[in-house]
Amino acid sequence: MSCPHCPHCKNIPNSQSSSLGPFEEIALIETEITRLFDLTVKLNKDRVALLRRLNSCRSATRNLPFDVLSLIFQEAVLSIDTSSHPLRLPSKETHLSDHPIILGSVCSQWYYAAQSTPQLWASLDIDICHEKSAPAKLALLDLYLKNVKNVSFSLELSFDTE
CATH class of the missing domain: 1.10.287 (Helix Hairpins)
Structure with missing residues (x-):
């Protein structure tokens, strides 16, 4: 050619x-x-x-309908007890409220399942002691409020300066 x-x-x-x-x-x-x-x-x-x-x-989960995958996500996230054994990412502690983002980053199917499961987005814990991270925290709050839809929402604000 x-x-x-x-x-x-x-x-x-x-x-x-x-x-x-x-x-x-x-x-x-x-x-x-x-x-x-x-x-x-x-x-x-x-x-x-x-x-x-x-x-x-x-994907081994590709044949699962979104509603089944959604139920699996809900069961997995709600059954995790991070108080006695906190999960850790390479540089920060993972809060229970981080799990919808982690699940959604696996593949596009999991992303859409996580996005369409408002129960996963029903709780958010934000540490607002660092002014530099305020725009990212506001974007995170916006993401949760957009995805929680009509499910009740719990917001925990931490003001630790340590």
Whole structure:
């Protein structure tokens, strides 16, 4: 397959053999760089979509209906006792209210199941002692309020300065 200005086809105009002026050649090169960047972005999006599809095909839970997966999530989250054995992520303690986000990050199916299970979003514990993290905490609160829908909501605010 041959196309104009394609590095694969070796049809990029050569500055020595071209009658273009320096400004025109720069514009041509910049246009080609932009086209290649846009092509790379599109190829990466296509790759991500195919990887998601592949993960979905390989998933052991792919045949479970969302409502069954939702019930499993509710049972798993509500049965975790973090008071005696707190769960830990690499850099911070995980609160019970973090679990919908963790579950939703596994795969797209789990994401949609977690998003559509308001009971998972019914409780949030926010530590608001650090002013720098306020925008992230507000975004987290917004996410919970959006997903909790018509289920009662519990908010715990911590003001520890230690």
